[in-house]
Every structure is written in C-alpha cells, then in structure tokens.
Amino acid sequence: MASVSVRDLRKSYGDLEAVRGVSFEIESGEVFGLLGPNGAGKTTTVEILEGYRERDAGEVEVLGVDPAEAGGEWRERIGVVLQSSAMYQTLTVTESLRLFAGYYSSPRPVDEVVELIGLADKRDVLVRRLSGGQKRRLDLGLGLIGDPELIFLDEPTTGFDPHARRQAWETLSSLRSLGKTILLTTHYLDEAEHLADRVAVLAQGAVVAAGPPSELIGGTPATEIRYRENGREVTLETDRPTEVLHELTSKAVAENRELEGLVVTRPTLEDVYLELTRESE
Amino acid sequence: MRLFRHELRGELLLYVRSRELAFFTFLLPMVFFVLLGSTYRHDRIKSEGNVHATNFLLAGMIGYGAIAIAFAGLAIVLVIRRESGVLKRLRATPLPAPAYIAALLTAFLAAFAVEVLALLVLGRLLFGIAFPGQPLSLVLTLLLGAVCFCGLGVAIGSLIRSAEGASAAVNAIYLPAAFLAGAFFSPHSFPAVLRWIADVLPLTYFLRIVRGIMLHGQPIWSYPGSIAALLAWGLVGLVVALRYFHWEPREQ
Numbered sequence: 001m002a003s004v005s006v007r008d009l010r011k012s013y014g015d016l017e018a019v020r021g022v023s024f025e026i027e028s029g030e031v032f033g034l035l036g037p038n039g040a041g042k043t044t045t046v047e048i049l050e051g052y053r054e055r056d057a058g059e060v061e062v063l064g065v066d067p068a069e070a071g072g073e074w075r076e077r078i079g080v081v082l083q084s085s086a087m088y089q090t091l092t093v094t095e096s097l098r099l100f101a102g103y104y105s106s107p108r109p110v111d112e113v114v115e116l117i118g119l120a121d122k123r124d125v126l127v128r129r130l131s132g133g134q135k136r137r138l139d140l141g142l143g144l145i146g147d148p149e150l151i152f153l154d155e156p157t158t159g160f161d162p163h164a165r166r167q168a169w170e171t172l173s174s175l176r177s178l179g180k181t182i183l184l185t186t187h188y189l190d191e192a193e194h195l196a197d198r199v200a201v202l203a204q205g206a207v208v209a210a211g212p213p214s215e216l217i218g219g220t221p222a223t224e225i226r227y228r229e230n231g232r233e234v235t236l237e238t239d240r241p242t243e244v245l246h247e248l249t250s251k252a253v254a255e256n257r258e259l260e261g262l263v264v265t266r267p268t269l270e271d272v273y274l275e276l277t278r279e280s281e
Numbered sequence: 282m283r284l285f286r287h288e289l290r291g292e293l294l295l296y297v298r299s300r301e302l303a304f305f306t307f308l309l310p311m312v313f314f315v316l317l318g319s320t321y322r323h324d325r326i327k328s329e330g331n332v333h334a335t336n337f338l339l340a341g342m343i344g345y346g347a348i349a350i351a352f353a354g355l356a357i358v359l360v361i362r363r364e365s366g367v368l369k370r371l372r373a374t375p376l377p378a379p380a381y382i383a384a385l386l387t388a389f390l391a392a393f394a395v396e397v398l399a400l401l402v403l404g405r406l407l408f409g410i411a412f413p414g415q416p417l418s419l420v421l422t423l424l425l426g427a428v429c430f431c432g433l434g435v436a437i438g439s440l441i442r443s444a445e446g447a448s449a450a451v452n453a454i455y456l457p458a459a460f461l462a463g464a465f466f467s468p469h470s471f472p473a474v475l476r477w478i479a480d481v482l483p484l485t486y487f488l489r490i491v492r493g494i495m496l497h498g499q500p501i502w503s504y505p506g507s508i509a510a511l512l513a514w515g516l517v518g519l520v521v522a523l524r525y526f527h528w529e530p531r532e533q
Contacts, residue, residue, distance in 0.1 A: 050373060051372075051373070052369070052372070052373075052529070072375040072377060073375070075373060075374060075375040076375050078373070080370070080373035082366055082369065082370060082373075084365075084366050085366075086365050086366030086367045086369060086370045087365075087367065087370070088295055088367065090295060090298035090299055091294070091295065091298065095294070099287075099291045100374065102284070102287035102288075102291070103284065103287075103374040103375050103376040104374070104375060105375075142370070146374070146375075
C-alpha cells in the first residue's frame with residue numbers, strides 16, 4: 001500500500017514555478033530519496049506533504065489523508081525532521097524528548113530513543129552544550145519520539161563530518177528495520193545510494209528520473225577507461241568495456257608498452273545525477 | 282486539557298531555565314525596587330497626595346514588572362522560538378495551537394504573579410509597606426494589565442523580523458515606556474511633551490489603577506476610563522497579533 005502518493009503536484013511563488021507537475025509514490029516500509037540541487041523544489045514538495053504549505057494544483061495523499069486538511073490524529077502518525085536543528089537550548093536531552101513525548105498519545109519510551117540516537121552518555125547534558133552532530137541526532141530523536149509510521153528527513157546529515165555521517169546512516173538503517181517509511185531529501189548522492197530503496201531526481205521543479213539507485217546507474221551506458229599515452233590523457237567511454245580493454249591491453253603487451261595510469265570506472269549515481277540535472281538547465 | 286497541563290509544566294521549566302528572562306524581566310524590577318526604595322525611603326511625594334515614596338515606587342515596580350515580563354519577555358521568547366524554528370517544529374506535532382498559546386501565556390502570567398508577591402513581601406520586609414487593602418480589585422487589575430501586555434507582546438514579537446534585533450527593539454520600547462509612564466518617578470514633573478506621550482501609553486493607565494488601589498484604597502471600578510484604555514490597547518495587540526503572527530521563521 002502506498003504511504004505517500006503525489007500526482008501532478010504544482011506550486012508557484014509569484015512568477016516562480018517551484019514545483020511543476022511532480023508525481024511519485026512511496027510504498028509503506030520504503031526508504032525513498034528525493035534528490036536535486038538547491039532550488040529544485042525538494043523542500044517545497046516535502047513541506048506540502050508535511051502540511052506546511054498549500055499546493056496550487058495536483059493530488060496529494062499522505063497516509064491516506066490530504067495534508068492540507070489533516071489534524072492532530074494524522075500528526076500522531078508522522079515524524080518531521082526539518083533542515084535546521086530547532087529545539088530549546090536550555091533543556092537537557094531527556095527533558096527535550098520527554099516534553100515532545102507528551103504531545104503524542106503513544107510515544108516511544110524516552111530511554112529507548114536515547115539509545116537509538118546514540119546519546120545515552122549525553123542524556124543529562126543541556127542541548128546548548130551538544131556538538132552539531134549530537135544536536136542533529138537529538139533532532140532525529142524528536143522526530144521519532146511519537147513512534148510515527150512515516151518520517152520526513154530533510155537533509156539529515158548536511159554539515160556532518162564523514163564519521164558522523166556513517167553513524168547517522170547506521171541509525172537510519174535501524175529505522176528501516178523497524179518498518180518505518182522514510183522520505184529523505186538530500187544532495188549527497190552517496191547518501192541516497194546507501195540508504196534509499198528508490199530515488200527521484202528533481203530538477204527545476206520536475207522529476208527527471210526515478211527508480212532504484214542501481215537501475216538509474218545501470219540505465220546509463222558508459223564505463224569510462226582512462227590512460228596516458230605519450231604524456232597525453234586518453235579517455236574512452238564504452239558500453240562494452242571487456243572488449244575494449246582486451247583490445248587495448250593485448251596491443252600494449254604485444255608492443256611491450258605500459259598503459260600508464262590505467263583507470264576503469266563505473267558511473268556512480270553522481271555521474272547520472274550531474275548528467276540529468278545538467279540536461280534540464 | 283492534558284496537553285495544556287503538560288505544556289504548562291514544560292513552559293514553566295523553560296522559564297526557570299532562561300537566564301535572560303530570570304534576570305532582565307524577573308529580578309531587575311526587584312533590584313530597582315530595593316535600590317531606589319533605599320535611596321528615597323524617607324521621602325514623600327507632594328504631587329501625588331503626599332504618599333510615601335516607597336509605596337509609590339512599589340506600585341510603579343509592579344507596573345514595570347508587568348511590561349518587563351508580559352510584554353518584553355514574551356515578545357523576545359516568541360521571536361527566538363519562531364526564528365530558531367521551534368514554532369515550526371511544534372506545528373508538526375499533535376499539540377494544538379490553542380493549548381500551546383494558552384500554556385505559554387499562563388506560564389508568563391504565573392511568573393508575573395510570583396513577581397508581584399515577591400515585590401509585596403520585599404516592600405513589607407524592607408520598608409514596612411502594608412499589604413494592599415483591595416485584594417480583589419488589585420488581582421483583577423493585574424490580570425487585566427498582564428493580559429493586555431501579553432497581547433501587545435505577541436503583537437510586537439510578530440512584527441520583529443530577526444532574533445538578533447529582538448532584545449534591542451523590545452528594550453527600546455519598554456524601557457522608555459516604563460520611564461515615561463511614571464513607573465520610577467512621578468510624571469508630574471515631566472515636560473508637557475513627555476506627558477502627552479505618557480497619556481497614550483497603556484502602562485500609564487495600568488499604573489493609575491494600581492496606584493489608586495494601593496495608595497488610595499480605591500476599587501478598580503473608580504477608573505472606567507483607564508480600564509477602557511487598557512482594553513483598547515489589548516484589542517490593538519490582538520488584532521496586530523492575529524494579522525502578523527507567523528509559525529515559521531521570517532528570515533530565510
């Protein structure tokens with residue numbers, strides 16, 4: 001069953017068409033990544049789904065309800081983690097979680113959430129004394145405290161160092177194993193590749209590609225082969241890399257020559273993404 | 282109702298934890314009362330019916346406390362919460378907006394009630410000022426004034442655009458207002474221009490009723506004009522707040 005369904009969503013701010021006919025569905029239990037450069041319409045789309053903005057046109061259902069008309073019961077079932085860490089600086093970690101837990105009729109136990117976000121040793125520390133990464137994890141905890149079915153994560157690891165990002169990914173993976181549906185926006189491609197079951201790439205307010213990350217990558221032809229010859233960089237793109245490599249190397253071996261700096265690369269989601277978002281400019 | 286009580290407990294904890302609120306809006310009126318009261322403890326004010334200066338000051342500091350807590354404190358807290366995104370985050374939870382706003386205002390009214398009690402006790406202990414004789418009138422007046430200043434606090438908080446400028450903007454309004462309305466000194470000696478300004482300020486009317494009750498033993502009903510002025514200002518605050526209040530940060 002679809003947790004989220006969006007059909008031909010449109011939204012303008014004055015003359016600017018921020019979202020121009022976006023459609024996608026998110027299945028229950030799925031991690032769905034919304035990718036795109038700044039200004040592509042990611043946040044506008046997500047904020048319409050969260051009930052913050054009104055849409056101009058299109059159909060939207062989130063957990064079977066139109067977010068524009070949703071009330072407290074619906075909010076019991078969603079968790080929202082916004083782009084910027086928004087919390088009270090003068091409460092401790094557990095006090096913050098307990099305050100927010102009180103807003104829900106059946107919240108997750110505070111101790112459990114503290115463990116889940118890896119802040120057990122910081123539970124009695126004031127929010128203003130937490131590091132940026134720790135604040136972000138508490139942010140995530142506040143989004144989870146109501147035990148939601150569907151979680152919106154808007155750029156959850158922006159500004160993290162690589163180590164903190166790995167930790168956050170582990171936490172998010174454990175959410176998946178709890179059966180939560182997650183809508184993740186990010187502009188880190190490796191993050192989407194690592195976490196999302198399916199992604200949609202947004203550019204200038206429209207979906208330019210959608211599918212599992214591996215399919216998006218598989219859908220593009222070229223494997224890239226690079227080497228140097230007489231001090232000159234040679235780059236070949238091919239969808240038959242085995243054959244091309246065989247030709248190259250047997251020729252080089254026959255001539256008793258080294259293919260200097262030989263590199264063979266598969267396209268990453270990043271290449272696909274850059275290709276897609278460039279085309280639409 | 283359960284959500285209101287839960288949020289009220291949270292708001293009271295947040296109030297107690299905030300150093301800025303605790304000092305500038307809560308302690309400062311008491312500090313001024315003790316300092317100025319000690320300086321003028323033997324004086325009487327002829328222009329105000331020859332009352333003791335300390336009694337006059339006590340009523341003034343109750344007015345100063347009212348705008349410091351209900352107007353300035355509330356406005357600053359609202360701007361900070363809005364600009365930091367806390368209000369936006371709260372909108373995504375099942376906490377209903379009326380329960381949230383009611384709990385927030387109740388916490389500030391409670392802080393003001395404690396402030397008034399503390400000032401009355403200080404006045405009694407330090408300067409031998411008797412507790413006021415018209416308790417019902419006084420409570421009604423304090424409630425009317427505090428609600429009016431809360432409304433104006435929410436209004437001004439909705440108009441201020443950035444968290445950085447919030448304290449400066451609020452201080453630039455309420456400190457001169459406290460001075461002009463005669464919270465610290467009798468405005469009788471002020472030049473005419475300043476008295477004209479004072480005649481517009483809601484604090485002037487609040488102090489007129491509070492002093493009438495505390496210094497002259499009059500009931501609140503002896504001041505219908507002042508009650509009307511306070512209600513009118515409260516209504517202005519409500520209208521502006523309803524028109525300009527935002528849950529989301531304005532600087533984006």
